[in-house]
Amino acid sequence: MTKRQIAYLACTVALVGSGLGAAAPAAAGSPKVHRVKPGESIQKAVDAAKPGDTVVLSPGTYRESVRITTSNLTLRGSTVFPTVIAPGKAADDTCAKAGHGICVTGKDGSPVKRVTVRSLTLRGFAKNGLWASRTDRLKIHRVTAEKNGNWGIALERSVRSVLTHNVARDNADAGLFVSNTTDTESGAVDAEGTKISHNRLSGNRIGITVRRLRNLTVDRNEATGNCAAVFVVGDESKPRAGAMSLRQNYIHSNNKHCPKTPRLPFLQGSGIVLTGAEETLVAKNRIEDNVGSSPLSGGIVLFKSFVGALNERNEIRDNVVLRNGSADLANRDTGKGNTFSGNTCEVSEPAGMC
Template sequence: MTKRQIAYLACTVTLVVSGMGAAAPTADHRTVHRVKPGESIQKAVDAARPGDTVVLAPGTYRESVRITTSNLTLRGSTVLPTVLVPGTAAAGDTCALAGHGLCVTGTADRPVEGVTVRSLKLRGFAKNGLWASRTDRLRIHRVTAEENGNWGIALERSVRSVLTHNVARDNADAGLFVSNTTDTESGAVDAEGTVISHNHVSGNRIGLTVRRLRNLTVERNEATGNCAAVFVVGDESTPRAGAMTLRANHVHANNKHCPKTPRLPFLQGSGIVLTGAEETLVAENRIVDNVGASPLSGGIVLFKSFVGALNERNEIRDNVVLRNGSADLANRDTGKGNTFRGNTCEVSEPAGMC
């Protein structure tokens, strides 16, 4: 080693030892709160600050949990299941008293932002497994919601949400439900790019309901064994529901029978149904073996809403739609500007669309 190399090495060592060449210490003071079965998840959530993570050990937790802190992560074990089931509601526990399992709720003036929920199972709640209202950038990943009394995972008044790789099965109404509002009548709202992808929905009344929203993407989901797979719901309010994309979903054998309700006839054998929607793209989906005799049965169905709103300017293209009854493609509407092209199908209403 030359004298110059030795001198350079000595200088470098001096800098590192003195701290002059080291990375500056970070100002990241995020805390991980760990919870075991028998301990209170809510207590840990209440103690957490923005940026913190609450980690649940595998096991069963008998409680409901409410998150109102932004930039919080709640996650279970990725190896063994972490399960939330109903417990005794404490005084003031609004989430449990409403019958929900996990609530993420903000206010009109201050939405809850940047919350992540992952790797949990929410089972057997009287109302919804996961209920979110007034959120921004909520991420729900690898959550299983099953056997809940209304919706599995439900969002309202929420924007820029991401729902990926979740399972919603055997819920009394929709497995996944996203909406403008649930307690008032109003026009569709901009979901600001919400994404619903790679989810599995089965055994529900409706696999996925998108109600009175605009600007979102539903892609690469699987729906099977429901009474109806996907409903896009609009009405006569303005702005209209629509301006969304339903792409590359696998919709098959949604042949469960569900009785009629005050708003809908009985359901069976419905793939993708648009009611009162506009400017929606339905493309590159595989929709097969959905069979029933309901007015809403069929592979891809356009049907005017039950308050009379028509579907207009929707594009149905490049889908594989086969062995659906009573039709693969069904335009049971009188709305204008709806187009069907490039689809692989056998039977259409009216004839000539295949």
């Protein structure tokens, strides 16, 4: 062995001994997985998690409410056997006190960002299964929200949200509810491309409610067995609600009866209802067998809002709308610029739109 080879080997040994030639250890800030079993506290794991971490719940039933205020956090259950979150003992926590199951909440000017909630069942809460306020890029995927006292999954003051492949059933009000705000009166806000897609809504008062928002899509959802399937709600405030698209949804047999409220008549047999909206596209939906005698009954219904705001410049085209009562297409409004074209239907109000 030459002197040069001996010197090379000595250098190599020194590098390995010092750790420079070994694999680098995991960075202190690497994402972690926090695992929780039934009987353990979900909230404790969420509080310990850092941005980028995942909290994984084993199958079983957890009786607590959970509040998420950390950005870039994932909370998920089992993808094989059900993970259920249900009401538990009263807790000294704003989320639990409000009667919600999961709360994802940011602050004015500082939204909580990129939170994902997936593969969970939220059942039997006094208010909402999942409540989100002041969020950005919230993802809710394969969540079942059932038998909650108000909304199944509800968002306000939130942008760029993605709600996909969820099930909302037998909730007292809307299965999915998205809104500008719920505690103040203001004009519609830009939802910045919020997407509501491939969800199944059944047995609710209303399947999906979109209230005072602009710039979002509602596509490829199925709604059946509700009192009403989809409500787009606006009013006289500015900006107006609208500038959204409702496409390729399957809406059928939403014939449950719901009594009137201070703001709405009784509901039964409503497919898609627009009230006080503008510049909304309703296209390529299949809407069948929604039958009732409410002022809001029918396949696709335009109805002035309950403060008198009119629908204007909405486009209703290329839908299959059949066997709905009292009409497949109903324009019970006096707003200007609403168009109906290319629809397959049998009965319209006024006549001549089929």
